[in-house]
Structures are given as C-alpha cells and as structure tokens.
Amino acid sequence: MGAPTVLALPYPAQGHVNPMMTFAQKLVENGCKVIFVNTEFNHRRVVSSMVKQQDSSSPDEEESLLKLVSIPDGLGPDDDRNDQAKLCEAIPKSMPEALEKLIEDIHVKGENRINFIVADLCMAWALDVGSKLGIKGAVLCPASATLFTLLYNIPMLIDEGIIDSDLGLTITTKKRIRISPSMPEMDPEDFFWLNMGGLTGKKVLQYLLHCARSLHLTQWWLCNTTHELEPGTLLFLPKIIPIGPLLRSNDNDNNKSATTKPMGQFWKEDDSCMSWLDEQPHGSVLYVAFGSFTLFDQNQFNELALGLDLTNRPFLWVIREDNKMAYPHEFQGHKGKIVNWAPQQKVLSHPAIACFLTHCGWNSTMEGLSIGVPFLCWPYFGDQLYNKEHICDELKVGLGIDKDENGVVSRGELKTKVEQIFNDENIKCRCVVLKEKVMKNIAKGGTSYENFKSFVKAIKE
The missing domain is CATH 3.40.50.2000 (Glycogen Phosphorylase B;)
Structure with a gap:
C-alpha cells in the first residue's frame, strides 16, 4: 500500500490547531499524507500568516504531503469566533455535513482516498462521519489527560450528584473531590465550564458531552501528555495513550527541512x-x-x-x-x-x-x-x-x-x-x-515515541 492519507480536524482555536499541526507534521515525517481541515475563517488566517512568513524559497515536498483545506463553521461573517457558546452551537449543526461532503468530493476527484481520520477530542463527532463512510479514526486530546478524564466522567459525576443533572451549572458540593483514588483532588469550583459564564458554560458542556458520546468508536485515545506528568490519571484511565510532548520539530532539530515553516499560526510570528x-x-x-x-x-x-x-x-x-x-x-x-x-x-x-x-x-x-x-x-x-x-x-x-x-x-x-x-x-x-x-518520552525507545510508532503502523496496515 502507498502512503496512507489521514484527515486531521482540530477544534477551531489556536491552542487546538497548533498541537494538531505538530501531530500532522509528525505523520508526514513518518510516511503519511495529511489533509488538514480548518474552518474557512481560520484557514484564511493561517494561509495569510504563512504568506507573510515565507521567503521565496523553492516549494518543498511538504506542500504535496500536507494539504490545507477548509469547511465552513456555520457562523455568519460578522460573528465573534471567540464566542465559545455560539461556536459550540454552530459546529454540530453544520460541520458534520460539510465534513462528509468534503470527504466525498475528495473521493470523487480520486486523487486520494482518505484512509483515516484524526479528530480533536472536541471534534470527536467526526468519528461518526467517518464511521458512516467506512473510515476508521482516532481522537487527539491537546489538553491534559486530567481534562480528558474529567470530560469522560461527567456522566458519572451527574449520577453521583456532584454535578446537578441540569448540566453542571451548579455544583452540589463545596468539598474537593477525587475522580479516582489515584488522581489528585479537584476543586469542583474550578470545573472548566463554570468559569466561562453560566450560559456559555452550559452550551460548551452540552457540546463536549455530545463529542464524548463518539469516543466508543475508536480505541485510539491519544493525548499530549506523558506518564511522569500525570501518572495517577493514566493509571485510572489506561485507554488514554500518551504521545507528548508534541513539539515543533524545527525548533529542536535543525536538520529537518520538511518542517521549517511555522504552519497553523493565526498571527505572524x-x-x-x-x-x-x-x-x-x-x-x-x-x-x-x-x-x-x-x-x-x-x-x-x-x-x-x-x-x-x-x-x-x-x-x-x-x-x-x-x-x-x-x-x-x-x-x-x-x-x-x-x-x-x-x-x-x-x-x-x-x-x-x-x-x-x-x-x-x-x-x-x-x-x-x-x-x-x-x-x-x-x-x-x-x-x-x-x-x-x-x-x-x-x-x-x-x-x-x-x-x-x-x-x-x-x-x-x-x-x-x-x-x-x-x-x-x-x-x-x-x-x-x-x-x-x-x-526521554519522545527520544527513540521512549514511551511516547513507541506509542506514536504503533499508531502509524496501525494506520499503514
């Protein structure tokens, strides 16, 4: 089989696009092709920051191996893309359909068949789109394993009455809680959706629960972390596979010509x-x-x-x-x-x-x-x-x-x-x-290095 083609789909925020881009560039270095899907709004920002950044060097092979494409996010031209409530309402209404159409168009053109989808944890609904089209997938969590675990356990926290069933906008306990005996305690008042403001938090949480329902569609729960950083969390939810730290190659390793251009930035560096x-x-x-x-x-x-x-x-x-x-x-x-x-x-x-x-x-x-x-x-x-x-x-x-x-x-x-x-x-x-x-994790033989290699091997098979 030739190089597999992977579709990468980050959540439309800079802190999600960056690690997904690093991940995509690592896939390219390991013999995959990547189609990187931003929202149209972010795609324009990324392309314009790259144009400003480029000197007139010859186009490199990475251009053909890593393609930037876009789909609409469902918001109007004047909507504020930093408004998480609006974004989380718009995404599930329009993006799944747009993604399906994009994949079908790519297949009709016949240049590349998409063999695999890597979706941001906050875009995990894309696994349903993949499953409908017969394409397997993985999720990549650009945040900590602790956040992943918290999200995964929200239904349990509702069952146990720690979060009210009206979706967590009131916390029923003032005590710090442990999701598992192996994890550090958490202060429920720090739950990520509570400090976004009532209605926004509720919409974000509803959206993320919608994403969490798709997690059963893959055994690949990848996370930008390492064992030393979150040992208890990874012990509690061993399905999470650490592949971190995800670092831009060019900043550590000057002989990698393939990744010298900073891609995925919304602003010019x-x-x-x-x-x-x-x-x-x-x-x-x-x-x-x-x-x-x-x-x-x-x-x-x-x-x-x-x-x-x-x-x-x-x-x-x-x-x-x-x-x-x-x-x-x-x-x-x-x-x-x-x-x-x-x-x-x-x-x-x-x-x-x-x-x-x-x-x-x-x-x-x-x-x-x-x-x-x-x-x-x-x-x-x-x-x-x-x-x-x-x-x-x-x-x-x-x-x-x-x-x-x-x-x-x-x-x-x-x-x-x-x-x-x-x-x-x-x-x-x-x-x-x-x-x-x-x-040590990303050096040859390290845990993250080996986890990433197994993942690539699985895609190639």
Whole structure:
C-alpha cells in the first residue's frame, strides 16, 4: 500500500490547531499524507500568516504531503469566533455535513482516498462521519489527560450528584473531590465550564458531552501528555495513550527541512525578539505570554505593565494585535521588548530566558516543561485553573500569582513573585530534572515515541 492519507480536524482555536499541526507534521515525517481541515475563517488566517512568513524559497515536498483545506463553521461573517457558546452551537449543526461532503468530493476527484481520520477530542463527532463512510479514526486530546478524564466522567459525576443533572451549572458540593483514588483532588469550583459564564458554560458542556458520546468508536485515545506528568490519571484511565510532548520539530532539530515553516499560526510570528534575546544576559529575561484568548481590562493591564517596570528586569511581552488596552502613561517599558506573537518554543529554549509568566494553557505548559523553565502561573479560564494547580502543587515547578480582594493581580504581587522565582534554586532544579524525564518520552525507545510508532503502523496496515 502507498502512503496512507489521514484527515486531521482540530477544534477551531489556536491552542487546538497548533498541537494538531505538530501531530500532522509528525505523520508526514513518518510516511503519511495529511489533509488538514480548518474552518474557512481560520484557514484564511493561517494561509495569510504563512504568506507573510515565507521567503521565496523553492516549494518543498511538504506542500504535496500536507494539504490545507477548509469547511465552513456555520457562523455568519460578522460573528465573534471567540464566542465559545455560539461556536459550540454552530459546529454540530453544520460541520458534520460539510465534513462528509468534503470527504466525498475528495473521493470523487480520486486523487486520494482518505484512509483515516484524526479528530480533536472536541471534534470527536467526526468519528461518526467517518464511521458512516467506512473510515476508521482516532481522537487527539491537546489538553491534559486530567481534562480528558474529567470530560469522560461527567456522566458519572451527574449520577453521583456532584454535578446537578441540569448540566453542571451548579455544583452540589463545596468539598474537593477525587475522580479516582489515584488522581489528585479537584476543586469542583474550578470545573472548566463554570468559569466561562453560566450560559456559555452550559452550551460548551452540552457540546463536549455530545463529542464524548463518539469516543466508543475508536480505541485510539491519544493525548499530549506523558506518564511522569500525570501518572495517577493514566493509571485510572489506561485507554488514554500518551504521545507528548508534541513539539515543533524545527525548533529542536535543525536538520529537518520538511518542517521549517511555522504552519497553523493565526498571527505572524515576530522573529525580531530572537536577536533581542541574544543581547540579554543568560537567565535574565522574564517571558510574558497569555495565549490566544486571555483579555485583560484596562485596570489589570495597567497593573501588569507597571508590575513589569517594577521588577526592573528585562522582559519579553507578547501582546496580541487584538489588544484594545492603552499602556498606562507612567509605563517606561525600557527594559523590555513587546511583540504581537512570538515563536514561543524558540523563545523558551533561549538561554536568556529565566522564567515564563503564563496563562497555563496546556500547550504552553508542555513547552515550558520540555524546556525546563520555571513558571509563574496566572490562569485565565477553562482547564488553565487545574493546569496551574498541577504545575505548582503536584510538579512543584512554578508559583501561583494571587489576586487581591478585588480580583486584580497588583503590580506589587507581580514584583514579589518574580523576585521569589528568580531566587528559588529548588524550583530551578526540579525543572531541569523533570525536563529530562519528559524529553526521554519522545527520544527513540521512549514511551511516547513507541506509542506514536504503533499508531502509524496501525494506520499503514
């Protein structure tokens, strides 16, 4: 049989497209063809950021092995794509049909038959589409195994009365709970759907339960994690197959010409920060990045900016183009550099970086852990709250940043925590030890490496 063709379908958000793209590029490196399906809205962003990024180098073979295509997301042209409630309502109404049509059109053209579907856990309904067309599939969870397990166990939590049957918008217990004796405790108030706002949370949860119903259609439950990071969770739900950390090859391994272009980014990466980092002393820079969703109000933005000034240390701060906040007039910022979007893995690997001030999204968490950088944790919403607990309390490689009684992180709190982490040799040591363990997984013979190889072998058969 020739190279199998895999259809890859991420959930339409930057933090989901990135790991799926990394996964797709790994499939290409292992002799598969990939058809990567974004929503039309995100497809346009990805293609335009790639066009801006490209120099006029010759088209490489990856173009033909990894094809970017799109289907509509069911929203109107002016709808806000960050509105999770709208998105989760629109997707199941229109995307399954659009996906089926896309696959049938590809088959009619006869260039490639799709042999396999890899769907984001939050797009697992695609397994039903596949099953209808006789195509097998897998799910890929771009978040932690803990999140996967929580989602899988929502029906059990409803049965046990921990979540009310009106879909979890009230929590019936104030106590911390354990989904299994082998897992760390969770605070029900941190359940990811609760901090999205009532109606949004309910719609997101309804949608995810709809996705979870399709999980029985595959035995391939892949997850961007490793045994060392979540041993108890993987013990409790052994169906979850760790294949992490999913890292962009080009940032670790310069001889891989196939993956030199950053694909899948919604914004153009600003590489000028790399030469700026070259000018900074080793271990001196605070890297500040809050992912693709976090938005601050003006007051919090001011405190953050003035807090960075107060630390009196060099900082690299990522502020997305969609930021509407003005810099406070007292902000000097002379020790820092500000960019709209950074090549994060490259940045974190730079010897000048001392610490990572992060929203604790799982991709950022995995990148930081793989590079051995201490974390300052400032979660925004969703699973970031337990990622923070995991980093600080279980792995002990970071410090949480606390809000005051008005729910604001003050400039003083920021300065205090930055000082603390810069001077904490124990955390730095644990980061290095954990990095070694995590990276062993993707080295030849490592658990994640072998799991990925078995997966590719199964597709090829």
